[in-house]
Structure formats: C-alpha cells, structure tokens
Amino acid sequence: MLPASTDVLVIGGGNAGMCAAIAAREAGADVVLLEHANKSMRGGNSRHTRDHRVMHDEPTATMVESYSEEEFWQDLLRVTGGNTNEHLARMMIRKSRELLDWLSARGVRYQQALSGTLSLTRTNAFYLGGGKAVLNAEYLTAERLGVEIFYDSQVTAIDITDGHATSATVVNRGFTYTINARAIVVASGGFQANEQWMKEVWGDAADNFCIRGTPYNRGVVLKDLLSKGADPVGDPSQCHAVAVDARGPRYDGGIVTRLDCVCFSIVVNNLGRRFYDEGEDFWPKRYAIWGRLLAQQPDQIGYAILDSKVLHHFMPSVFPSISADSIEELARKIGIDEQALAHTVSEYNHAVVDGSFDKAVLDNCSTRSLDPPKSHWALKLDTPPYFAYPMKPGITFTYLGLKVNDEARVLFGDGSPSDNVFATGEVMAGNILGQGYCAGTGMTLGSVFGRIAGEHAACCRN
Known part of the structure; x- marks a missing residue:
C-alpha cells in the first residue's frame, strides 16, 4: 500500500529523481519516490547513459588536464546558439565540479574513457558499468537511507492551486491512490x-522516429502542470535527437544503436544526395543535431557511406554494416539509385582537398567548392570495400518543459516561484538546452x- 502522506514526493526514478530523493532524505525529510516503470525497467533514460560532463580545475583519477567554467560555458553557448539561461547554466557548470565526490560517496564508480567514446577524456567522467550501475548504486543508497520506493506507479495529476501543491493522484498496479505531500519534485522526463x-x-514524420530510451516518458505530469499554470520553457520541436541505426527497435534501443560514424563518412538521403556538413565540428558538439536533420529528409531516413580507411575510427552500431565492392553495388543493396549515389560520391571525391587527417583535432582535410561542404575529416571514398549504415532519427528527450529558478522551483503564471513544487532532469532541461546538446550534459543537469530540488524540498516540511 502507498502511504497516505509524506514530506517529499519525488515523481520519476531516473538519475535526477534519485539525486533529489537522496538529497531530501539526507536533509531529514521523509521521502516517497514513485517510478512509472517496473523494477526491471526502472531509471528512465539514465539506464542508457555512460558519462556526465563536469568542470574540473586539474586532472582527476579518470579525466585528463582541466575543463574550466568558461570553456564549458562556451561549449554550451555554441551548441545552443545562445538559446539558454546563462544564470542557470553557469550555476550548473560550477556545481558540476562537486559531482564526482558527491556521487562517489553514494556508491557511483568511475573509469577511464574507452576507445571510440567521442574524444571526451578531458571533459566527461565515465561511469564504471554505465547508467545501470549508477542507478543501482543510487537505489541502494536511497533504500539504505529509508526512501520509500514504489514501482508501477504513474502519477496522473497533481492537485495544485496558485502554484501550491497538496497531493498527487497515482495509479499503482491498477489501483488509484491519493498521496498528500508537503513538497513535490517532478523528475518525470519529457514527452x-x-x-x-x-x-x-x-506530423506524420513522427511515425518514423525511434525513441532511444524508456517508453514511459509520455509527458503526463508535464502536460498536467502546464494546464494548471506552470510556465513553459523551450520549443516543443526541439529535442535531443541523434542518428540511430534504422534497423533498431522502436523503443529502448539505447546507446548501442547510435551511429558515431557520421564525421568520417558522407551522409545521403534516399535520393542519394548529401544534405549537411558531416565534419562541421567535433562529434560531441554535433551528434545531437543529426536526428533533426534526418527528420527533415524524405521518409526520415539517411545513409552513412564510408570506405575501409576509416572503419576503426568509431564505435560501430550493434548491427553489422552493409558492405559492397563498389559504390554501385552498395547503392543497390540500400535501395538508392546507382547513378545518383555514384554521382554524389564522384562530386565529393573531386572536391576533397588533401590534408593531414587527424580525428583528434579540427584538421585541414576539407572540400572545396562543394555544397554542402565537409569542413574537416574529408577523405576520398576510394578504398573498397565500401560500407553503409541506414539511419533514422533517434529521440532521446524533448526540450519543452517547466521553467524553474535557481532553487529548482517551478515558476507559475507571472514567473512567481512555487513554494513547494520543484523540477529536475529532462522535464526542465529546456531552461538550459534551448537547442543543441553537449555530450554528457543531461546527466549533469539532472544530478x-x-x-x-531535494534539499529545498526538504525544507518545506518545517
């Protein structure tokens, strides 16, 4: 049976919700956490993560050199095009410096970055065991502290007046309950x-999207709060959207279906035409735009075309590449007009400017008089066999969310902060991620x- 009341009610059992629950409990509050999924699927999108981006002034046990506040900020500013709240973003960046110690003290372990991990050894801390190991550690810590955790529990509505919440309606294993709470932390993800x-x-293009993570992020609590006066933030069409293998599952494919070969390939649509600069910038700063680019193509599909020279420069999809001894044969295998693809490859090869290839820097291997250009890592496609990966948009999370202040309080109506409703994680990511993405920012933001949110929610019990 769910309890009738609690000090702090946390909605959502991913990393963001777990950090809130642990912080609130350590501050002395009674805490109930409701997870929509069953135990085997707990943790939302955090299950599929492997790192977070952290500011650090000197080398750590698992990261090299340093990564300053200003550099982190400039990276974020560049990928968002300025569509971010600088005050909240800089606060997140500064507080990220504390995460390694804070999470380590609660059971999370780290490791050196593996090969093929987007060249993030300086900026990102990688989890030993990945996202599931992080969640296991957080759940064990929360349980040890006395947080009450309930699975198969979907919150359908929050009773709220003028920004003040009193209770939540919960469907648990088919039965409907009401839980009274002195404070509520919303960590239920996007839609x-x-x-x-x-x-x-x-529109109909959404039928061809893959949802990389949990099938439980349906935006029910988000929509409920927006209908009750919570201030929105973010564009509903903006999202973390990457290129995933088109052969992957509709839901929950996770990181193993992501394609990181784009910057070493050319990418064509099903008409055999290139449509964007594959080498525009380092992959960690550009990988999360490729889902949107694919969503704008006919039938929302594309193909990464590469040759034998670059096969070992990236982490491959869980699915094998499609290979052929000629471009024409490859075109037949992937269902593209042979002449169209051959023309695109020939035009690209003719435009490639010889340079010194180096995947670790913005090298001088580029194209000349080609539209769109390839700005870096441009090598001729001339070494058979040739390979292709079919790609679809893979949506990780949406950026429409709840506007918050620097205490994670949800703003209502005229921008007034709620006295007892807080938000963290993907449901408020749009405050910082108006568009674009830097690898590892989502877990940093949620933590x-x-x-x-947890610390301030705990204060509401007094």
Missing part, C-alpha cells in the same frame, strides 16, 4: 514516448538540479 503529442509537433 517523446507520447506518440499523439509527437505527431502534433512533427545538479536533483540535489538542489
């Missing part, structure tokens, strides 16, 4: 798994604002 809502934004 990417809500097919109807996605079609309202994207930092989870701690903040």
